[in-house]
Amino acid sequence: MSDELNYVLQARRDKLAALEALGVAPFAYGFAREHVAAQCAALLGDAEEGPDVRLAGRVVALRAHGKTTFAHLGDPSGRVQLYFKKDVVGEAAYAVCELLDLGDVIGVHGPLFRTRTGEVTVRVERLELLAKSLRPLPFGKEEVVEGKVVRHSAFADGEQRSRQRYADLAVHPEVRALFVARSRMTGAVRAFLDGLDYLEVETPVLQPLYGGAAAKPFVTYHNALDMPLYLRIADELYLKRLVVGGFDRVYEIGHDFRNEGIDRTHNPEFTMLEFYEAYADYTVMMDRVEALLIAAATAVRDALTAAGLATDAPAFDPAVLQGPFPRVEWLPALSQALHVPDVTQLGDAELRKAAEHAGVHGVATLSRPKLMDELFQHHVESRIDRPTFVVDYPKELSPLAKPKRGNPALTERFELFAKGKELANAFSELNDPIDQRQRFEAQARLKAAGDEEATGVDEDYLRAMEYGMPPMGGVGVGMDRLFMYLTGTGHIRDVILFPTMRPE
RNA sequence: GACCCGGUAGCUCAGUCGGUAGAGCAUGCGGCUUUUAACCGCCAGGUCGUGGGUUCGAUUCCCACCCGGGUCACCA
Secondary structure, eight states: OOOSOOHHHHHHHHHHHHHHHTTOOSBOSOOOOOOOGGGHHHHHTTOSEEEEEEEEEEEEEEEEOSSEEEEEEEETTEEEEEEEEHHHHHHHHHHHHTTOOTTOEEEEEEEEEEOTTOOEEEEOSEEEEEEOOOSOOOOOEEEEETTEEEEESOOOOHHHHHHTHHHHHHHOHHHHHHHHHHHHHHHHHHHHHHHTTOEEOOOOSEESSOOSSOOOOOEEEETTTTEEEEEOSOSHHHHHHHHHTTOOEEEEEEEEEOOSOOBTTBOSEEEEEEEEEETOOHHHHHHHHHHHHHHHHHHHHHHHHHTTOOOSSGGGOHHHHHOOOOEEEHHHHHHHHTTOSOGGGSOHHHHHHHHHHTTOTTGGGOOHHHHHHHHHHHHTGGGOOSOEEEEOOBGGGOTTBOEETTEEEEESEEEEEETTEEEEEEEEBOOOHHHHHHHHHHHHHHHHTTOTTOOOOOHHHHHHHHTTOOOEEEEEEEHHHHHHHHHTOOOGGGGSSSOOOOOO
16 A cells, blocks of 8 residues: 555545635644534434534544535444535535545534434534544445444455554444453453452563563663663562562552564463452452452443443353352363373373374473373363363472462462463462572573573562562453453454554 | 465455456545435546566566465463
């Protein structure tokens, strides 16, 4: 696509000049809006003629008939039809009307009435151009078939919709509604945690050491300090420092950054919720996660319903909105899936055979715990549909969790799965500084051996822990993926306003 | 990283078994004072992703690259 002034763009420039010749300022400073589109139906009621309204928004449909013009004005609340009649608005204003384009931002003033076909309409008496659109928005034509909006020649190129999200939003009310729902979801999560006396905090994005997860970081450089800094891969270690300091319940919603591939479930920067609660173990956190998910689902459902977008997405599913969610234990669930009494009693050969049968790649090189993890993913996780807690992971798979009371081979850890995808991960958090140091040192050895995802020893964090860290439960929830799940969205790009993309 | 698919007008797409391309909508002009995918008529609009090769001739065939999508691999 050329950015040069082609004939379409040139036509808009010509109209701009024509408007200026008429003495119309094409870019205004403001407008005293008094109503929104969605109010109009109620204001008119059953009457044929209604009160005056003052509306502002974008011209989203335009049908000129000579000395009469119909248009639709779109604003955040919806859309309403406009009727311009030369006899009503006058010669001068009608001349402006004839220079309107799809996409122009205008303000109108006039009484409501009902057209012959029954549509609530503004009989425009005054028209103000607020911003001339010099580049055509990719509006598709719409028709209503059996109550549903059918869009023709739509703006369908997913790449361009992501790159030019402003245009995507401008022409797709349902995309706006989706992102409103996302904001409502975040708001509901905040309200939920605030209601439990959690404190929302902000911790460093730029960190001298990265940790709290296994991932490759982004590296940047601070000139004045003359040192590299890492963009955080997790919030965990700073939030737990705050619990040491006496903030018993803290949470943060912010971006983490991981220098990995981009696909339908991965964006290099993504929104993570982490929350930590002193004196709570993982069973308490399970209750929190369940209530939080229900609050999030309710908010999404309400927002989509308000926008007229009721769907069969999980946010509308009673099994999601009510709970309690089933809880299954990791080892028994795997044993049952493999039809064996106890998966831990299987020999290495049997495990490998089972893994191979499940389609796992590189079976020969995998350790026992990793084999079992692969089998679990294939046979259990991927088949979980309704939200389900999986609890008590093998110790080898959960280096950051405390051992399970009464069974040190397991850890007090749970993950929440739904539709085969992980929605939350949580532990009874490790608070033993001696154990923690050993784990850091193991990581440091891996890093020294070339593991890019291993972290180093965080001496400052150990110092904090040595002062005495209360026992606590901690949870991480990927907000993008949670929202994808609740709305049934298949691509993370579609739930992030400006996803990371290569420049054009 | 591997493999597969795609990139043609402002938008959505068709097409050329190799002879520099079409449709619908949008745009422009004319008509129309209750239309709603408005309608009727006319006109215009394209370095066919980029670079190279083969060829008398490439948008079409070949190679490389760029961008996007998908599958797989990798992955707290």
